[in-house]
Amino acid sequence: MTLTEIEKKLKETADTIEQAVGDISANKATRQEVLDLIEERTKSDREMLEAAKTDIEKLNTGIGEMKEATDSLQTQLRTLGKARMTNLLDTRNNYRGYFSSPQEAKAFALLVMAASTAGISKLSDRHDKAKKSLDDMGIEPYWLDAGGHKTMAGSSMTGGGALVVVEQIPSIIMLLEQYGKFRANAQVMPMGAGQTLQPKTDSLLTVYCPGEGGAITAVDPKVDTVSLLPKTLCALTCYSMELEDDSLVALGEMLAGLFARSFAYYEDLCGFLGDGTSTYFGFTGIKGALLSVDATIANIKSLAVGSGDTYAELALVDFEKVAGIVPVMAEDENLKWYVHKYFFWTIMVSLALAAGSGTATEILTGQALRQKTYLGYPVEFSQVMPKATGVSQICALLANLRQGAMLGVRGGIEFASSSERYFEKGVIGVRGRDRIAINAHGVGNTTDAGPICGLITAAT
Numbered sequence: 001m002t003l004t005e006i007e008k009k010l011k012e013t014a015d016t017i018e019q020a021v022g023d024i025s026a027n028k029a030t031r032q033e034v035l036d037l038i039e040e041r042t043k044s045d046r047e048m049l050e051a052a053k054t055d056i057e058k059l060n061t062g063i064g065e066m067k068e069a070t071d072s073l074q075t076q077l078r079t080l081g082k083a084r085m086t087n088l089l090d091t092r093n094n095y096r097g098y099f100s101s102p103q104e105a106k107a108f109a110l111l112v113m114a115a116s117t118a119g120i121s122k123l124s125d126r127h128d129k130a131k132k133s134l135d136d137m138g139i140e141p142y143w144l145d146a147g148g149h150k151t152m153a154g155s156s157m158t159g160g161g162a163l164v165v166v167e168q169i170p171s172i173i174m175l176l177e178q179y180g181k182f183r184a185n186a187q188v189m190p191m192g193a194g195q196t197l198q199p200k201t202d203s204l205l206t207v208y209c210p211g212e213g214g215a216i217t218a219v220d221p222k223v224d225t226v227s228l229l230p231k232t233l234c235a236l237t238c239y240s241m242e243l244e245d246d247s248l249v250a251l252g253e254m255l256a257g258l259f260a261r262s263f264a265y266y267e268d269l270c271g272f273l274g275d276g277t278s279t280y281f282g283f284t285g286i287k288g289a290l291l292s293v294d295a296t297i298a299n300i301k302s303l304a305v306g307s308g309d310t311y312a313e314l315a316l317v318d319f320e321k322v323a324g325i326v327p328v329m330a331e332d333e334n335l336k337w338y339v340h341k342y343f344f345w346t347i348m349v350s351l352a353l354a355a356g357s358g359t360a361t362e363i364l365t366g367q368a369l370r371q372k373t374y375l376g377y378p379v380e381f382s383q384v385m386p387k388a389t390g391v392s393q394i395c396a397l398l399a400n401l402r403q404g405a406m407l408g409v410r411g412g413i414e415f416a417s418s419s420e421r422y423f424e425k426g427v428i429g430v431r432g433r434d435r436i437a438i439n440a441h442g443v444g445n446t447t448d449a450g451p452i453c454g455l456i457t458a459a460t
Helices: 003-025 031-051 053-060 070-083 102-117 121-136 166-179 181-185 245-273 286-291 316-325 341-355 359-369
Strands: 142-144 162-164 187-190 196-200 224-228 231-240 303-305 335-339 377-381 394-400 405-409 414-422 427-440 452-456
Touching: 003 031, 003 341, 003 359, 031 341, 102 121, 102 245, 102 414, 166 245, 181 245, 181 377, 181 405, 224 405, 224 427, 231 245, 231 414, 245 286, 245 405, 245 427, 286 394, 286 427, 286 452, 303 316, 316 341, 316 394, 316 452, 335 341, 341 359, 341 377, 341 394
Parallel strands: 187 405, 303 452, 335 377
Antiparallel strands: 142 162, 162 414, 196 224, 231 427, 335 394, 394 452, 405 427, 414 427
16 A cells, blocks of 8 residues: 555544544534544554554655656646636636735746746847846846845846745745644744844742842843754756646646645754654754653653553543643633644544533534534644554643744745756656745743643553
8 A cells, every 4th residue: 555545544534533433513424423433443543553653653754745857847737727717716707816816926936937938048049038028017026145135037047047026025935824833833033144042030039028128139030042043945847848828827836736746845844753863954943842841741840641551541631641741821812723634533432422511522623614623722743743652652642832933034935037047857856845944832841831732642
């Protein structure tokens, strides 16, 4: 069974259970029938996962989710070109793409095409046509030359340059937020060119009652700093030169979607699971920061150790312990559960239904309103969180990321393009750069819990 087939089967399980939970409210199924369904489906999935253990390890690192071959991209683009606007229109012929309008999507594609063809004599016709189209739309593009200076498109763009799409940065950021749970919930901090230090204080001042004429001892506030060290993430894709005018909207949609989803996925991967290794580009995210507090997981105050070392041994009381250790300072609208969708429907929902009223009612109400809640807190699905059971595995987070995590950003996404990269295939390469920093500083210590808390399976 391939990784794609495994992922599809797990998604089918989660979707089936979600529908079954809704059937309880509609009196189409009993609670016990749904519990039996969860047990039956998860047993089958466990057997499948055990048989494909090696593939699952690769799946958990996200390798299988991000493969995009050059030839398949070219095929997709040509398919989009033939379909033209059909796949971007609803039944009433209204545009429903990534951008605010089809004109904005077309402008984005034209900017990419104009940058990749500027200064290349054999492609001057294509460049002039793209530039004229931009002029007709009232858009004046700016570029970065090799020295990083803004210039008008011209001979300085030989070899490809970086697009500075000021007007469209908000649209790209919206795409990142749509798919990136870490960016959407963490505190986003603008950065300078180098390391950025952000002050932070968690301590209180000592208060005295000196009485009449008594002395007060001055106490210096304890101020720590959160360090943000930017690193550059890059991605490369391409588009076919054989594009008709009507395909430009589809081209803009595809390029923007690919880059935004890809960068957002890796921001989530590093933000939630980063352990400082090369797999996560040296970033230490929430998982790595929590586990680095102490070698013995029982000593980490921001972690509740589960009732067993497998998901099947977890109990509702384990999730209640997590809610109990979250400090009061983190109790606001930003405190949420972060779990994999499969884990939520097969483990958390199963425990809630077995518990009966209260938690079960909350699940049923949330299912009807499409707002997932658990123990009174909203649930966010982050698909980088683990779905397969494991020993000493942080499987659920209850966190206020606005208080406990920072995502440093350095400008927007930059694009550079070249007509030489895939010369023999007749396609033009486009490279995207996302300069970010990650710091999960709110994981507490061996004395006090922080605004980022979680549930971890037992060590043995």
